[in-house]
Amino acid sequence: MKALEEFFIAFSNAAWGMPLLILLMGGGFFFMLYSGFLPFRYLGHAINVLRGKYDDPNDPGDINHFEALSSALAATVGMGNISGVAVAIALGGPGVLFWMWVSAFVGMATKFFTCTLAVMYRGRDSVGHLEGGPMYVITEGLGKKWKPLAAFFAIAGLFGTLPIFQANQLTQVIREVVLIPNGIATTNTFFWNLGIGLTLVVITSMVIFGGIKRIGHVAGKMVPGMVVLYMLAVFYIMAMNYVSIPAAFALIFEDAFSANAVLGGAVGAIIIAGARRAAFSNEAGIGTASMMHGAAKTDEPIREGLVAMLGPFIDTLVVCTLTGLAIILTNAWQTSDGNGVSMTAHAFNTSMPGIGSYVLVVCVLIFAFTSLFSYSYYGTKCFGFLFGAKYKHYYNYFYVATIVFGAVASITAVIALIDGMYAMMAIPTMVSALLLSPKVMRAARDYFRRMREFREEQVEKERLQA
Template sequence: MKKIACLLLALCCGGITSLQAQEVAEKTIDERINEAISPVTGAITDFVFSEIQFTDEVAIPVILIWLLTGAIVFTIYLRFIQFRGFKHALNIVKGKYTDEDDPGQITHFQALTAALSGTVGLGNIAGVAIAMAVGGPGASFWMIIAGLLGMAAKFVECALAVKYRTIDENGVVNGGPMYYLSRGMKEKGFAGLGKVLAAAFAVLCIGGSFGGGNMFQVNQAASQFISLPIINDSFLVENNWIFGLIMAILVGMVILGGITSIVKVTEMIVPFMVILYVIAAIIVLGVNIEQVPEAFAAIINGAFSGDAMFGGVIGAMIMGFRRAAFSNEAGIGSAAIAHSPVKTKIPVTEGFVGSLEPFVDTVVVCTMTALVIIISGAYIGADINDGIALTSTAFATVIDWFPILLSIAVILFAFSTMISWSYYGLKSWMYLFGTKKSVANTYKLIFCIFIVIGSALNLSAIIGFSDAMIFAMSVPNLIGLYFLMPVVKREMNVFLTRIKNDKMPISAAQAAALEKEKAGKGAEIV
């Protein structure tokens, strides 16, 4: 029926032959949609990922330089807070300095798992494999470096998300880059610029939530699902939309309950899937324990050597940084939305918690994946377009049933990513269109519809476009972070000084109020 309709439509158009009409009719829905939107999406994608040619063989994406520069600036400006404050971050996650009666909706641990659910996923499974297939083992070294630097970027954006959030009369929190860009920039005297940056971020975040945070995730999960031996001969192979419909129903059931419902799921799924994945990696490394030192040596040597020496180093470095940026999203601003509802009166505490994300996501999970792939040798001559299969092959060298475990992990990763990105997109949607329940439900319905569409179609043009939108979020976000990083440093210094003097931590605003009281009454700050 679809072919007949397309054929009649084509024949009704002047200047087209019956043969051309037949060719149009035989094209799939995916192909027709891709052809229609590719000129526009391709131009935008090329612009966002435009490159500076470094050598004849090496080009550096401008957006990567933008993200990496931000991470380095914040690391230096805050005097390597991601390392100095690591112990504090762990203590805060465990509940230290937390009062159950503090304003907010979720705990520090729940905020961390909600944000991790949006980053730990296909980037850790497929991204590492792709990086090593292109840049060799040394690429994983630069992924680790990028993850460590990215911790500082997460520190800044998560602290600001709490600092400038709003809480309505029902206790519902609205926060994230939209709010610290608009409210924080206004505080700095740049209200107009702040509004423009906030609106731009919100639009880009909505687009990214439908594409990279939704359609891409369910599409990859559906592909992995139908590849299972018990599934690949069933009718589901030709009806991926059924898988998408089931996922849409499950996602819908979770996101209808808001952030409290989302974190109840993520605080169970994220620790489970990370621990399961890491245990599988430890088993593989344990069986090949004698090869682990050689694997680490390959990572170090590959980071500082390679074909044509200098070109090889730069190539490995760029690929490592690029995949790390895709994996942990440091500087993108998305995670700040998940951290904003945390229960606390001290904004900087969530900066410490947020800094743990790139460490878990990139330093721990990605490194484990890299070691397994190096030991297996699966990356040598591998097809860079099939990262998941490469990782699966590497693990299967010891765990022959790992492909089944990986399929479960991919589906869980995709599910958790979708529910987190639905929240990011929702908050951006409500920032632009209002906070009424009908406005929120409209977005949630559209999001679930896109899950079904994403599972059934292979819209490469849309996926590339959505990735571009996610990375473009870093442009307005980082501009705001540069303006507002002194605010974070002030909050950080107050916190660290209080802890050093064995006093309960307070916010910079509370410290200023106490100083004012002290000046007026001559009382000591307690």
């Protein structure tokens, strides 16, 4: 097991080198400039699309805009926001949070391009069902000769979307916050971890074997509530430590460029650490969210791109920032011996003694389960692309079995494996998006021209009626 863990770490570190950082961050900056900062200029229109103002039940697809975003957020707003941020701060110091913000800003532009393409170049699976995602963007947009690149994404996606990180951290928080302090479990953790893992298998199976429509319905109900609950909890922590808020932001900016605390003082290393955790958090440029948004009921690709770009804003700029502030304000990053979710639990308990860790447990349960539900959909799409849609349901059996592995494995091995596979998924996603970006901008100009003409017609009708 130790040798396997070391292999995963070496693989992850090699994958997340400077070339990938340039592809993700540099590609995101290119999208931002090339689009003329479109994600920020059309935020209002994106919110109207999300509210269902332009929904048409007869449009092709499986789920509406809100369910598509909620399902994508169910995967991204998860353990990456709670324990992933804690891991990042433990490894890279508070300055990592700044580079997560930078990644989120450029990630909004990346999401707009990749998810617009996911609808623009939807394809048919082997049974004729309409599907979206990077593998179909590649084969439909770039041509069949690019299919090996699409297969490369799908193979990486089989492992990158496994639920092992969520299962690992959910098991840890239940064991360390609920079971051990109350004398229910002992420090002999393997059998308790195994029992928790098997319980997660049962609960997850009840949802994921129902398919994308059930996943979308469940996510649409749970995601808004989980974000609000978590925000209220952190706002309370901020209120209890309001005097320290200016100093916390000052520390984030100072550490982002000095990187004195960790990683040998290498600013480049701290940027990579921030980009890795941001990618794990909001998945901009990775390609998973494209698969979910590709299932949206719409025949206007630009609309889905606009909805998708809200993801990094909600996920990283809001939720990850709240987690980071809770950890920094309570000084948990220096006083806690734990890593991942244990550090976040320490921060909550510092400001809310006795109940803080239990509040976090509730949030973690919702965050982790919605992620567990949504990630299965990504894996089945990758499996169906590689082996045929009629066999894709078999992937779910493999998926739920790995929940047990995640529950008993070390967090180091789990993070390294997922990070490495995310890096592999980013390569075909970003390459195809960069090559097809002119098609996106051509469609965007046409879409917004039609929207202007529509508004002008509405104004003229109102004037004539008056």
